[in-house]
Amino acid sequence: MSREVALTREEREARAQVEGLGIDVDAFAAVSNVFRVANAVRNYMERNLLAEYRLSFSGFTVLWVLWVWGPKESNVLAEESGISKSTLTGVVKTLEGLGFAARRPHAADGRRVLVEATDKGLAAVREIFPRFNALEGEITRDLTTEEREELARALRVMLHTVGG
Amino acid sequence: MSREVALTREEREARAQVEGLGIDVDAFAAVSNVFRVANAVRNYMERNLLAEYRLSFSGFTVLWVLWVWGPKESNVLAEESGISKSTLTGVVKTLEGLGFAARRPHAADGRRVLVEATDKGLAAVREIFPRFNALEGEITRDLTTEEREELARALRVMLHTVGG
DNA sequence: ATCCTATCGTCAGGGACCGAACGATATCAA
DNA sequence: TTGATATCGTTCGGTCCCTGACGATAGGAT
Numbered sequence: 001m002s003r004e005v006a007l008t009r010e011e012r013e014a015r016a017q018v019e020g021l022g023i024d025v026d027a028f029a030a031v032s033n034v035f036r037v038a039n040a041v042r043n044y045m046e047r048n049l050l051a052e053y054r055l056s057f058s059g060f061t062v063l064w065v066l067w068v069w070g071p072k073e074s075n076v077l078a079e080e081s082g083i084s085k086s087t088l089t090g091v092v093k094t095l096e097g098l099g100f101a102a103r104r105p106h107a108a109d110g111r112r113v114l115v116e117a118t119d120k121g122l123a124a125v126r127e128i129f130p131r132f133n134a135l136e137g138e139i140t141r142d143l144t145t146e147e148r149e150e151l152a153r154a155l156r157v158m159l160h161t162v163g164g
Numbered sequence: 165m166s167r168e169v170a171l172t173r174e175e176r177e178a179r180a181q182v183e184g185l186g187i188d189v190d191a192f193a194a195v196s197n198v199f200r201v202a203n204a205v206r207n208y209m210e211r212n213l214l215a216e217y218r219l220s221f222s223g224f225t226v227l228w229v230l231w232v233w234g235p236k237e238s239n240v241l242a243e244e245s246g247i248s249k250s251t252l253t254g255v256v257k258t259l260e261g262l263g264f265a266a267r268r269p270h271a272a273d274g275r276r277v278l279v280e281a282t283d284k285g286l287a288a289v290r291e292i293f294p295r296f297n298a299l300e301g302e303i304t305r306d307l308t309t310e311e312r313e314e315l316a317r318a319l320r321v322m323l324h325t326v327g328g
Numbered sequence: 329a330t331c332c333t334a335t336c337g338t339c340a341g342g343g344a345c346c347g348a349a350c351g352a353t354a355t356c357a358a
Numbered sequence: 359t360t361g362a363t364a365t366c367g368t369t370c371g372g373t374c375c376c377t378g379a380c381g382a383t384a385g386g387a388t
Contacts, residue, residue, distance in 0.1 A: 034201050034205065110384080156197060
């Protein structure tokens with residue numbers, strides 16, 4: 001059923017080297033390819049799209065979350081963006097410098113801070129996201145719709161297992 | 165054929181928000197789940213295994229490459245490890261501080277530098293890698309062997325497309 | 329009213345990460 | 359031999375990223 005796809009040189013050589021060590025080759029291939037793809041795609045997006053807006057991948061992610069869900073407490077925003085609270089502090093600072101986001105004190109709780117996208121930030125995401133998605137389409141163009149769904153499903157299972 | 169797997173809350177809500185924007189939902193789901201899994205697994209590995217050796221994910225990757233292929237020029241080592249030359253300089257410096265790697269000048273070319281793992285570094289990888297692989301098995305335990313192969317294959321296709 | 333404890337966002341310190349610029353070395357042409 | 363050009367690893371400036379510690383605020387119990 002599954003079409004032939006050549007292993008990358010790295011993968012081929014790596015397998016040869018760790019053979020006979022009682023290694024779970026399937027798990028190894030699956031997981032390490034997740035990292036390879038994530039790395040490659042992240043760099044690709046940053047270089048070919050995000051750099052134009054002086055946005056890092058994380059910066060865009062945070063802005064995207066703000067666009068989709070509206071203003072959020074730092075706490076939640078960090079969780080939703082997949083980074084730590086302290087990292088978010090820095091990222092939001094950068095976003096503020098670019099005029100893409102702003103901080104607002106919580107009305108009732110003096111400890112909390114609300115982060116929101118500015119109009120300029122919203123405009124940027126509206127411009128970037130369709131292009132971002134188009135690149136996602138490009139990147140997966142050699143997979144059928146069913147294969148993409150299967151891929152997403154398998155990743156979802158892993159996410160569930162590892163507790164993401 | 166494919167078992168039901170619930171979408172994560174994030175994924176469900178995100179879909180609802182970007183509906184009707186002409187978005188390629190399958191590509192979106194596939195790519196963003198790659199990032200989610202990579203992030204979650206990277207953190208998991210660093211916290212539950214690598215921290216014990218004071219190794220970052222990149223530090224371990226570099227050491228692993230050195231273990232599998234032997235001494236390498238900085239140039240090639242960076243490429244093979246998926247990081248830039250300048251990042252490698254820093255990572256190797258850290259590895260040297262831990263006593264896991266060493267620099268050696270190239271015999272014929274004064275510009276080049278060879279990086280190699282020390283005995284201590286080699287011993288560490290031999291200890292870590294089987295545990296690392298065991299965690300990879302854990303993480304993919306709810307996928308069948310065929311599903312793991314399909315996952316690796318799909319990712320390989322993407323890697324080929326994006327030119328990794 | 330005053331502790332005790334929980335939770336908030338930030339800062340400090342250290343490492344990872346990149347692109348651009350740099351000094352050193354190599355190579356090839358004239 | 360000298361000069362132009364290419365390539366090597368490092369440095370620099372800026373951002374990301376984490377853990378751990380911190381001051382501030384909140385809220386419950388006494």
